[in-house]
Amino acid sequence: MTRCFRGLVMAAAFAAGGLWAAEPAAAQEALHDSHFHYLNYNQDLGMPIATVRGVMTHGVQGDSRTDYSVTRSTLFGIPLQQRWDPSALLARDAGHGDGSFTWGAPSIPDDEPVYYLPTHSELYYYSGVDPLIAEAYCDDVEGLTARDGAPFWDPSITGFNPADVHGADHIVRMMTVYPGIFRAIGEFTIHKEAVATKIAGATPSFDNEALHEIIHVASRLGLVVILHSDMYSLLDEGPEDAAYYDETKLLLKDVGHYFKNYKTPGLLWAHTGIGRFAPKDRTIQLAHFDRLQRILDDPLYNHVGFDIAWDFVARFIRGNPAGWANLYDNANRGKRFVWGSDSLSPTNQQKYTDVIKDYDAIFRVPYTQAPARLMQRDNYAMIFDDPLRRYARGYFAHRTGATKWNCKRDTVVPPPSDDWFKGYDDLYPKEERQELLKAIEKDVDEVIGLYPRAVRAVQVK
Numbered sequence: 149m150t151r152c153f154r155g156l157v158m159a160a161a162f163a164a165g166g167l168w169a170a171e172p173a174a175a176q177e178a179l180h181d182s183h184f185h186y187l188n189y190n191q192d193l194g195m196p197i198a199t200v201r202g203v204m205t206h207g208v209q210g211d212s213r214t215d216y217s218v219t220r221s222t223l224f225g226i227p228l229q230q231r232w233d234p235s236a237l238l239a240r241d242a243g244h245g246d247g248s249f250t251w252g253a254p255s256i257p258d259d260e261p262v263y264y265l266p267t268h269s270e271l272y273y274y275s276g277v278d279p280l281i282a283e284a285y286c287d288d289v290e291g292l293t294a295r296d297g298a299p300f301w302d303p304s305i306t307g308f309n310p311a312d313v314h315g316a317d318h319i320v321r322m323m324t325v326y327p328g329i330f331r332a333i334g335e336f337t338i339h340k341e342a343v344a345t346k347i348a349g350a351t352p353s354f355d356n357e358a359l360h361e362i363i364h365v366a367s368r369l370g371l372v373v374i375l376h377s378d379m380y381s382l383l384d385e386g387p388e389d390a391a392y393y394d395e396t397k398l399l400l401k402d403v404g405h406y407f408k409n410y411k412t413p414g415l416l417w418a419h420t421g422i423g424r425f426a427p428k429d430r431t432i433q434l435a436h437f438d439r440l441q442r443i444l445d446d447p448l449y450n451h452v453g454f455d456i457a458w459d460f461v462a463r464f465i466r467g468n469p470a471g472w473a474n475l476y477d478n479a480n481r482g483k484r485f486v487w488g489s490d491s492l493s494p495t496n497q498q499k500y501t502d503v504i505k506d507y508d509a510i511f512r513v514p515y516t517q518a519p520a521r522l523m524q525r526d527n528y529a530m531i532f533d534d535p536l537r538r539y540a541r542g543y544f545a546h547r548t549g550a551t552k553w554n555c556k557r558d559t560v561v562p563p564p565s566d567d568w569f570k571g572y573d574d575l576y577p578k579e580e581r582q583e584l585l586k587a588i589e590k591d592v593d594e595v596i597g598l599y600p601r602a603v604r605a606v607q608v609k
């Protein structure tokens with residue numbers, strides 16, 4: 149039942165002199181979307197930015213009769229686009245509605261690749277995505293102060309090659325040219341089924357020093373890192389198989405020291421490592437929860453959190469309610485999960501809100517120790533508003549002195565405030581703060597020294 153229709157029923161109940169028992173009021177829940185692609189594989193939007201915000205804010209009612217409204221969201225594109233080559237071997241939707249493809253003669257514009265699966269053309273990194281995101285962010289003027297004066301959107305830098313140190317250069321440059329706008333990097337991809345093998349040039353890898361450098365720079369500048377890497381390959385069969393688990397764990401451990409100042413997770417492993425070919429066998433699913441548990445319970449990985457974004461992941465979790473509740477319903481583990489839609493440039497309201505409905509059953513499990521609102525919104529706020537991260541981003545904007553960009557600068561680069569520490573007293577005790585902020589300044593200065601070219605990009609004299 150839509151909200152409006154329910155309103156009419158209630159009004160009718162009153163008109164009839166209260167003969168009908170009034171429906172109990174629906175529960176209201178606010179969500180923060182940690183994983184939203186505003187642009188698709190062709191750098192195209194589904195709906196204009198302010199419309200998307202309206203759709204999110206309006207929200208939807210789940211089967212449990214809970215009204216969900218998205219009150220804050222990340223904002224990013226897709227780093228890759230596919231070479232548009234009409235002469236490449238090409239398949240198109242057969243129109244049977246079952247996802248089957250037929251081979252066809254090439255033509256422009258019908259053959260523009262809109263998703264990475266149907267054609268064989270390679271994918272390449274398109275850095276133009278990030279200025280598009282910054283522009284969209286600033287164009288949504290109401291969005292800049294939609295949350296009691298705070299911005300609705302948390303933009304993220306995606307248009308870099310994680311196997312190239314120029315990626316770090318790009319991140320510093322975007323932070324300089326658009327001061328105060330970006331609060332994260334990613335979602336970027338290391339292992340992803342058909343995508344990884346189609347990328348032009350070097351295939352992303354955890355062994356690559358460039359990747360370490362990119363994570364180093366992002367963490368120093370107060371940016372949350374959103375990493376996609378499948379834990380499983382298509383060839384994995386049994387509960388013991390997880391092709392990329394060990395190497396991902398090793399990477400996560402290796403980069404841990406970059407996050408040492410922060411007491412909130414700074415790296416989100418997207419989809420909990422589940423990919424398109426998520427294991428369907430029950431014992432394998434339980435093994436997955438066990439793998440996550442091993443990371444969550446080891447203090448060496450305190451900087452790592454997980455998003456449960458993507459309808460594949462929602463289905464996976466719903467298939468194992470007991471296993472999931474056992475994993476999540478522990479105060480410390482529950483603090484490490486964030487919800488996300490993984491919606492990809494939705495073209496209408498329903499395309500976005502249907503994903504929320506996929507999670508209704510997961511949110512409504514009666515958790516006893518770690519409330520569902522942690523994953524719904526609180527953890528997101530805790531991570532993105534970590535006062536040290538805010539300080540690093542603001543300090544960088546201040547130090548690089550970029551003034552060309554005029555996007556309500558006072559809103560997007562607010563001066564530091566003691567209020568930022570509200571709610572973080574346990575994590576950052578008062579007596580340690582000055583020292584921590586000094587350490588942050590040192591880290592930011594070091595990055596500025598390493599990437600002078602990127603910082604010079606905005607100097608006019």
Ligand SMILES: [Zn+2]
Nearest residue numbers: 335376418419
């Ligand atoms: Zn992903």
Ligand SMILES: [Zn+2]
Nearest residue numbers: 183185335490
């Ligand atoms: Zn995604």
